[in-house]
Amino acid sequence: MPKLYFDIAHTLAGSLVLLSFVMLYQRRLGALVNVLALHAVVLALSVAWQAHIQGLPHLYITAAIALVFKAIVVPMALRRMIVMLGIHREIETVTGIGLSMLAGIGLVALSMAVMLPATAGVDPVAREDIALALSVVLIGLLLMVTRRNAVSQVVGFLSLENGIVLAATGAQGMPLVVEISVAFSILIALIVIGIFLFRIRERFDTVDVQALDRFRGERR
């Protein structure tokens, strides 16, 4: 396989990690959703590239799902939601931006330190893809725990899920990838519909202790 193939695959996977970092320092929800759309576009490119170099045409379906559903439909829905709920100005991180960036760097270092030795026997394209994918997953988790409203939590979950699709396509010839990406799309659609229907603004563990107590049925 020409060296260029690796380089392009790694560039795309690396861009995903970079975009995950960009999400970490977004203060406005609208901007966060834009970055998410870009994240999905890069994912689609990356998956399409994997389909090309592995010669697996069915992966193009996964790429198409990523492009249409995650880069266009979901961001549009999220933008509408932000307008509907009137939360476009929200600045709502639990920790400071600097701290979460540092934590993000730590997580990338962690995933490299963990994955690269563990995958020594694996094909080199898959190997670094998986390590980068784990970084995307972990930063997605970080985004979910450092943000306080439902929309940005969903954005965190979506970026986490992009990381998993990256890992699944990087693993050569893995069966069921298309099915799994469809299953995930259903999950995401349900989450988005869920926010729409229930108008969930705050994330579940609100800092308001009284609301928490009421919710748990422990004080009435």
Added chain:
Amino acid sequence: MIGTPVSPEAAVLLVPLVAAGLLALLPGYRLSARINVVASALSLLAAVQLLFHRPEAGPLLFVDDLNVVFILLNTLVGFTTSVFSASYIGHELEVGRLTRGYLRFYHAMYQLMMFGMNLALVANNIGLIWVAVELATLTTVLMVGIYRTHEALEAAWKYFILGSVGIALALFGTILVYLAAHPVIGEGADAMVWTILIGRAAEFDPALLNLAFVFLLLGYGTKVGLAPLHAWLPDAHAEGPTPISAVLSGLLLNVALYALLRFKMLLAAHPGAIAPGPLMVTLGLVSLVFAAFMLYRRRDIKRMFAYSSIEHMGIIVFAFGMAGPLGNFAGLLHMTMHSLTKSAIFFTVGHIAQVKGTQRMAEIRGLTETHPVLGWSLVAGVAAIAGLPPFGVFMSEFLVVSSTFAREPLLALVLVFGVLIGFGALLLRVTSLAFGEPVGRTGPVQASTLPIFAHLALVLVAGLYLPPGLVAWFQNVARLLG
């Protein structure tokens, strides 16, 4: 079996699936409730057939001694819960907490959930297991939120988000297992077929397997309800309809545990991989002790028993983590006993909450006086779950403790400590619930007591006498688990 048009392992999947489609179309809740019961009974029959007729392992489905235990338990509790659900739902409709439209949805979802759980249990493909667990999770999320109150929606949302994260991590672990198998087995679907994986697990890359197991433990562990990943569990149990609390505790936690056990077997088949035991032992003990202390602060009755489920899942995971023929045997037995007892308790609690119109324990007192059947059932159920003889839980807990004392006395001390703390909390609560001056509403109740009695009788019989056939069967499974 001659004369059966479809094989039993297909029947445990097809019956719920067809029933779900049918129930989604049919109006009228009385008919739906009956169809729900009949479909659950048919699934149970199909599962019983699996005992006698073991089909060949296919690329997608397979049945061995291990998953037969789970399938039988699943369909049995699924059936009794559908009986309980029929009377429970009737009352909910009367008081107007649910409408007919929601009920149609509820019954269809119930069967779809049974389909998802059965699929996870008979699946031979680790990707398919994942999809099935996700399906079962989604259907339960929808049912937890069915009352549409603020609390129910919050609980469903929390369950949804935490469950999704767990399920995403589990998928990452599944991908890593595939990566480990890929160089050995080659590309394609074979590298995800469990029966092929276990045969050649010894040749896999151990480092990758270890890493995969960590993700799988965290991912599926979230669904098992292990502390500190348990946060969704009490809310989901407390705010959803009680039949769903019963299947969540009695079945869904087991299904996630089953997925975990399958991967644990893969690791155990590799001499160079880390022992999964210590990880599971630690998580199990943490869950047990944490949940035991949390039992004291509860004021909502369903929430309290949800914490008790965390406690018992902790004991079960601990037992499977200790492994060895005795540890696995005890874990398996305890899992069975817990499923039966806990669902019986939730049946009782469901009726109690309906009679009293509240789930607050402060407003429920003197049940044995006002509602003797329910009150004494609750006392019996709590005595059983707290581990008092002569019930089966006592025996399985005793087995766990004694087998641990023989090998790791220090761990056994922690275990006994946790069990005793939990025991105290339950005893304290049940005395105030069941005895003393009656408080609150004392109206009559139309309870379906049959499922409660059936479960408690099974647990009682198991505590007094285990049939040798059952013991041999469980011993065989324990050996399989390594």
